[in-house]
Structure formats: structure tokens, C-alpha cells
Amino acid sequence: MTYDIQRISGASAWEPRALEQDDRWKYKLTEHDIREINIALSKIQKLNVGEEKINPDTFELPLLSAKLSEFSDAIENDMGIIVLKGLPVEHYSKEELKTIFLGIGSHFGYQLPQSLGGELLQEVFNRGENLYANTGRGTNTSDKLPWHTDRSDIVSLLCVNRSETGGESKLASLTNVYNKIKEERPDLAEVLCTDFYHGRAPFESKDLSPWYKLPIFTEYEGKFASRYLRRFVELGQEYPEVPRFSDKQIEALDYLDKRLDDNDVCFYLPFEVGDMQIINNFTICHSRNTYTDSPEKTRFLMRLWLASYKGRALAPEFQSLYGTTEGGVIRGGILL
Numbered sequence: 001m002t003y004d005i006q007r008i009s010g011a012s013a014w015e016p017r018a019l020e021q022d023d024r025w026k027y028k029l030t031e032h033d034i035r036e037i038n039i040a041l042s043k044i045q046k047l048n049v050g051e052e053k054i055n056p057d058t059f060e061l062p063l064l065s066a067k068l069s070e071f072s073d074a075i076e077n078d079m080g081i082i083v084l085k086g087l088p089v090e091h092y093s094k095e096e097l098k099t100i101f102l103g104i105g106s107h108f109g110y111q112l113p114q115s116l117g118g119e120l121l122q123e124v125f126n127r128g129e130n131l132y133a134n135t136g137r138g139t140n141t142s143d144k145l146p147w148h149t150d151r152s153d154i155v156s157l158l159c160v161n162r163s164e165t166g167g168e169s170k171l172a173s174l175t176n177v178y179n180k181i182k183e184e185r186p187d188l189a190e191v192l193c194t195d196f197y198h199g200r201a202p203f204e205s206k207d208l209s210p211w212y213k214l215p216i217f218t219e220y221e222g223k224f225a226s227r228y229l230r231r232f233v234e235l236g237q238e239y240p241e242v243p244r245f246s247d248k249q250i251e252a253l254d255y256l257d258k259r260l261d262d263n264d265v266c267f268y269l270p271f272e273v274g275d276m277q278i279i280n281n282f283t284i285c286h287s288r289n290t291y292t293d294s295p296e297k298t299r300f301l302m303r304l305w306l307a308s309y310k311g312r313a314l315a316p317e318f319q320s321l322y323g324t325t326e327g328g329v330i331r332g333g334i335l336l
């Protein structure tokens with residue numbers, strides 16, 4: 001299938017300077033917010049419920065919840081990014097931080113499994129894995145991560161500790177880069193709106209089809225959605241029944257990668273201890289520079305994949321990756 005996507009207007013198609021000049025995507029938690037978070041934490045600790053039972057009812061935030069609901073609208077309909085700043089991470093144990101992160105996240109959407117073991121929260125640190133080994137996952141390495149999207153409506157990261165050097169977080173608006181490519185190379189934009197064969201990751205269920213067709217850029221009911229992780233598009237080529245890449249497809253992927261790194265597309269996100277970044281995974285892709293840890297400064301993040309309560313309906317091809325294309329329901333993550 002080929003999607004005919006016109007130039008995309010609106011706040012989702014931001015250039016880096018828009019994020020530099022406009023602060024509406026940043027929010028510093030107030031003392032009152034932190035008090036609400038602490039009360040919610042102590043209440044839920046008394047309930048002694050499992051991670052899957054952490055939701056807006058069990059992690060109640062009487063006033064902050066209205067703010068979070070506005071932010072959730074902004075993720076779906078505005079710039080697609082919110083950074084909550086100032087969570088005093090050093091005041092909490094790791095378990096308490098997980099509960100708080102799952103609790104705040106639950107106001108944005110349903111938590112999704114991130115592994116076949118059903119983990120709802122992934123710890124992101126260097127476990128010494130090689131990203132390019134067959135089973136390597138970006139969450140377990142210090143490697144530079146190429147531009148990609150994850151497999152959920154929303155991706156959220158909490159910075160608990162930073163690395164000694166490197167590890168910069170990079171973001172790019174996919175609607176902005178789409179507009180640029182459409183203007184500069186309409187032939188390549190069209191290729192990117194046409195099916196690619198994505199291979200399944202080794203950490204996905206073996207019961208699913210080993211590959212599926214999905215364009216890099218889609219639009220459905222007026223809403224844009226992209227899925228891009230080049231390693232998995234290349235993995236599709238390992239199956240003999242999958243058509244070989246055309247020269248044009250390779251040129252289109254190369255052009256996309258190159259444009260994502262350019263100054264009018266790539267935004268370096270300052271990511272400080274206590275920051276929680278929450279991004280729309282259909283309109284923003286991310287990458288990270290390589291990093292080195294020291295005994296004092298060991299990069300440690302927590303990650304959530306969320307199915308937004310306000311999520312968009314998706315093009316039919318997303319069914320294979322998300323389980324359903326309906327919006328506002330549990331979808332995506334690792335399909336168990």
C-alpha cells in the first residue's frame with residue numbers, strides 16, 4: 001500500500017529551534033505536585049498491589065492529574081513531547097521510583113509489556129551487550145543508537161543517573177523530516193510511504209509471522225504515524241520470500257538517516273537527573289550518542305511503553321506490530 005501524505009502542518013512538525021524558543025513542552029514539578037506524589041506513593045504502598053494494578057485510581061493525584069491530562073493532549077495533538085522536571089529521585093529507593101514512574105505514567109496510558117517476561121518497566125543501563133549481536137537490545141548497551149521509534153504510542157524515560165560522558169538524547173520530528181523529504185525529494189518520500197518488509201526482533205514471540213509489511217510513513221483518518229527501525233527493515237531481507245531492496249529504497253533510507261541528523265531536524269534534548277521525558281512515538285523518533293560510565297556516574301534510566309488513552313487510530317498495516325489498530329485501547333509493546 002502507498003499512502004499519499006500531503007505536507008503536514010501543525011505543531012508536531014517542529015524544527016529544533018521551535019523547542020529552543022518555546023518552553024511549553026517543559027514543566028517543573030511544584031512542591032505541591034511532589035507532595036501529591038508522595039501521598040500517592042504511601043497510599044499505594046499500603047495497598048500492596050502489583051505493578052499491573054498501578055493506575056490513576058490507585059495512584060491518585062488530585063490536582064496534578066488535570067495537568068497530566070493536558071500534557072497527554074499535547075503529546076497526541078501538539079508538539080508530541082513533554083518533559084516533567086524536578087522529581088527528587090535521590091529521595092527514593094529504586095522500588096519507590098519504579099512505583100512513582102509507573103504511577104505518573106498510568107495517567108497517560110496503559111503500561112505495556114517490554115519483554116516476553118511481561119516486564120512493564122525496563123531498566124536502561126549498560127549490561128555490556130552488543131547492540132548488533134542477534135539478541136542485543138538498545139536498553140542494555142552503551143552503544144550509539146541509530147534513529148528509531150519504539151513499539152508503543154508513547155515512550156517515557158526517567159533519568160535516575162547520568163553517564164560520565166556522552167549519552168546525549170536526540171529527538172526528531174518525523175512529520176518535520178517528512179515535509180523536508182517531500183519538498184526536496186518527492187520521489188523518495190513516496191518510496192517511504194510504500195511498504196517495507198520488517199523482520200521480527202529476536203525478543204518477540206516466535207508464534208508471530210517472521211516479517212510484516214509496513215510503510216515507514218503512514219496516515220490514517222488524517223493522523224500521521226511512522227514506524228522506523230532500520231535494523232529490523234534490514235532483518236526482513238534475511239527471508240528469501242521477501243523481495244530484495246530496490247536501489248531507490250536504499251537511497252530513501254539513507255536520505256532519511258542523513259536528514260534526521262541535520263540541524264533543521266535533530267534536537268539535542270538536555271536530559272537531567274530527575275527529568276521524565278514523554279514522547280509521541282508515532283511523530284517523534286529518537287537516538288542516543290554512545291556513552292561512558294564511571295563508578296560515580298553510571299547512566300541509569302527507567303523506561304515505560306504506554307498505550308495512550310487518547311491514541312490515534314492506525315493504518316491497517318500496524319495490526320501486525322501493535323495487535324490492533326484501534327486507538328485508546330491496550331495495543332503495542334511485546335505481544336504476549
Ligand SMILES: [Fe+2]
Nearest residue numbers: 138149150286
Ligand atoms: Fe528506543
